[in-house]
Amino acid sequence: xxxxxxxxxxxxxxxxxxxxxxxxxxxxxxxxxxxxxxxxxxxxxxxxxxxxxxxxxxxxxxxxxxxxxxxxxxxxxxxxxxxxxxxxxxxxxxxxxxxxxxxxxxxxxxxxxxxxxxxxxxxxxxxxxxxxxxxxxxxxxxxxxxxxxxxxxxxxxxxxxxxxxxxxxxxxxxxxxxxxxxxxxxxxxxxxxxxxxxxxxxxxxxxxxxxxxxxxxxxxxxxxxxxxxxxxxxxxxxxxxxxxxxxxxxxxxxxxxxxxxxxxxxxxxxxxxxxxxxxxxxxxxxxxxxxxxxxxxxxxxxxxxxxxxxxxxxxxxxxxxxxx
Amino acid sequence: xxxxxxxxxxxxxxxxxxxxxxxxxxxxxxxxxxxxxxxxxxxxxxxxxxxxxxxxxxxxxxxxxxxxxxxxxxxxxxxxxxxxxxxxxxxxxxxxxxxxxxxxxxxxxxxxxxxxxxxxxxxxxxxxxxxxxxxxxxxxxxxxxxxxxxxxxxxxxxxxxxxxxxxxxxxxxxxxxxxxxxxxxxxxxxxxxxxxxxxxxxxxxxxxxxxxxxxxxxxxxxxxxxxxxxxxxxxxxxxxxxxxxxxxxxxxxxxxxxxxxxxxxxxxxxxxxxxxxxxxxx
Numbered sequence: 001x002x003x004x005x006x007x008x009x010x011x012x013x014x015x016x017x018x019x020x021x022x023x024x025x026x027x028x029x030x031x032x033x034x035x036x037x038x039x040x041x042x043x044x045x046x047x048x049x050x051x052x053x054x055x056x057x058x059x060x061x062x063x064x065x066x067x068x069x070x071x072x073x074x075x076x077x078x079x080x081x082x083x084x085x086x087x088x089x090x091x092x093x094x095x096x097x098x099x100x101x102x103x104x105x106x107x108x109x110x111x112x113x114x115x116x117x118x119x120x121x122x123x124x125x126x127x128x129x130x131x132x133x134x135x136x137x138x139x140x141x142x143x144x145x146x147x148x149x150x151x152x153x154x155x156x157x158x159x160x161x162x163x164x165x166x167x168x169x170x171x172x173x174x175x176x177x178x179x180x181x182x183x184x185x186x187x188x189x190x191x192x193x194x195x196x197x198x199x200x201x202x203x204x205x206x207x208x209x210x211x212x213x214x215x216x217x218x219x220x221x222x223x224x225x226x227x228x229x230x231x232x233x234x235x236x237x238x239x240x241x242x243x244x245x246x247x248x249x250x251x252x253x254x255x256x257x258x259x260x261x262x263x264x265x266x267x268x269x270x271x272x273x274x275x276x277x278x279x280x281x282x283x284x285x286x287x288x289x290x291x292x293x294x295x296x297x298x299x300x301x302x303x304x305x306x307x308x309x310x311x312x313x314x315x316x317x318x319x320x321x322x323x324x
Numbered sequence: 325x326x327x328x329x330x331x332x333x334x335x336x337x338x339x340x341x342x343x344x345x346x347x348x349x350x351x352x353x354x355x356x357x358x359x360x361x362x363x364x365x366x367x368x369x370x371x372x373x374x375x376x377x378x379x380x381x382x383x384x385x386x387x388x389x390x391x392x393x394x395x396x397x398x399x400x401x402x403x404x405x406x407x408x409x410x411x412x413x414x415x416x417x418x419x420x421x422x423x424x425x426x427x428x429x430x431x432x433x434x435x436x437x438x439x440x441x442x443x444x445x446x447x448x449x450x451x452x453x454x455x456x457x458x459x460x461x462x463x464x465x466x467x468x469x470x471x472x473x474x475x476x477x478x479x480x481x482x483x484x485x486x487x488x489x490x491x492x493x494x495x496x497x498x499x500x501x502x503x504x505x506x507x508x509x510x511x512x513x514x515x516x517x518x519x520x521x522x523x524x525x526x527x528x529x530x531x532x533x534x535x536x537x538x539x540x541x542x543x544x545x546x547x548x549x550x551x552x553x554x555x556x557x558x559x560x561x562x563x564x565x566x567x568x569x570x571x572x573x574x575x576x577x578x579x580x581x582x583x584x585x586x587x588x589x590x591x592x593x594x595x596x597x598x599x600x601x602x603x604x605x606x
Binding site: 050053054075079082085086089090091092094095102103105109113124150152155179 | 340342343344345346347348351352353354355356360361363364365367368371372375376436439440441443444445446447448449450454
């Protein structure tokens with residue numbers, strides 16, 4: 001296998017009117033792993049992917065994908081990568097099997113080979129029973145699996161997955177994750193865009209965090225989480241009146257002021273250490289404050305953003321509308 | 325501490341081994357030729373007609389209604405008898421029927437763009453205009469079906485073309501040639517508009533006045549002078565005159581030549597425009 005990186009992008013820029021959707025993104029993605037691109041809606045993830053897959057021409061900057069320039073050698077890039085976009089880009093008015101046969105033929109298989117390949121893929125993706133059904137009657141999870149199957153009619157060297165689990169139920173999400181893991185095990189490099197920290201954490205070996213068209217942090221999931229703390233302790237009381245008391249106890253125990261949530265009975269606090277969190281809970285119950293519930297969660301994307309940028313993730317979402 | 329890392333294995337894909345096998349076994353075939361890529365897209369166009377015949381019903385039902393309604397309701401008043409009016413009307417409705425079908429070329433293309441299907445095609449290493457070239461096959465099928473419906477209904481109603489089967493086939497051919505030219509206008513519209521419904525509405529709204537203010541339904545000599553002028557310059561009138569000539573056996577080379585020249589002009593403007601907009605899409 002070649003040693004050139006899967007993706008090398010420098011200073012990529014793309015503007016739509018006045019909105020700089022991508023504003024100088026640098027990326028270096030090694031081969032043979034999952035690279036997560038994490039960011040809220042409108043951060044510039046999809047635009048970046050569209051430039052890397054030759055669908056959009058960058059306004060500035062350069063990108064080499066598997067050693068080929070995305071502008072000068074666009075055909076070479078197209079022959080080696082595949083894209084599973086946000087809008088499950090399968091044809092609603094064809095059956096699942098016809099969709100895969102069409103792509104097989106477009107990739108250069110003879111009709112008979114394309115049929116064989118389609119049937120193999122349908123069986124492996126648990127879609128054999130639905131093969132003859134029009135895609136418009138598929139469930140969200142089935143569509144997504146068909147979409148991914150369509151991207152690996154020929155196993156690509158590099159696969160772009162743009163928010164593959166957005167809108168899926170947990171079971172379908174796990175199936176997609178399994179497929180991603182199987183692809184990586186067979187040697188495909190994956191660039192995964194997601195707005196879920198959980199998903200990036202599950203799948204990615206390295207993560208870039210994108211905000212307002214720029215990469216604002218890069219590292220392994222552990223490094224990223226370390227930069228924002230391990231997690232957050234969420235506490236909910238039976239009686240909202242007692243929240244000030246609970247806040248005092250928590251502040252004393254953990255040495256930090258808790259955040260008072262919009263819910264008048266709830267508080268939260270960033271905690272790095274699970275043992276200290278459980279001590280704090282023990283102190284709350286010794287003080288007999290009437291706990292309704294408590295939980296120690298991973299930091300959310302919002303918390304990552306708050307820590308990295310000082311603003312919550314939603315702010316960027318408005319620009320999505322403009323850029324779309 | 326976190327509960328997010330445990331996943332029940334029951335949720336996994338049923339056939340993990342098959343998944344690995346299918347990923348391991350996929351040699352890349354050589355890049356398809358421009359022709360075979362276009363043929364694959366053509367096959368897709370035909371499948372869509374098979375799976376969604378409703379789109380065909382939409383475009384054929386209108387001319388059928390026109391043919392029935394105008395012949396039996398107004399035929400006697402306009403031409404003295406329904407059978408004489410049918411002779412006058414049928415070639416025009418043939419043209420109308422096929423031209424309305426052109427709007428679907430734009431609708432189909434716009435649907436592909438708004439659904440993201442075009443993104444997938446564009447990220448494949450195939451000859452880039454192949455989807456447009458392939459659409460020709462599906463379009464032809466639609467034109468032939470629309471034309472056949474009108475002619476068959478006409479014959480059932482008593483239409484007997486003076487120029488016989490040859491004349492009818494030539495007339496259908498001419499209409500289809502013009503339809504291919506006109507379909508470039510609607511693919512351009514399809515690339516500019518935001519939704520398939522908008523394409524459909526724009527297309528029909530643009531076609532309706534051109535269809536009505538032509539010589540399809542009445543001879544322009546009965547019209548006020550300013551309207552007669554418009555009908556005479558309307559290219560749809562030119563097409564209908566040529567089609568009538570071919571079906572009656574009285575076509576002049578000049579009539580047919582004018583129609584072909586107009587089709588060539590439309591194609592020369594809108595085909596490059598479509599290809600350019602398609603390449604730059606996104």
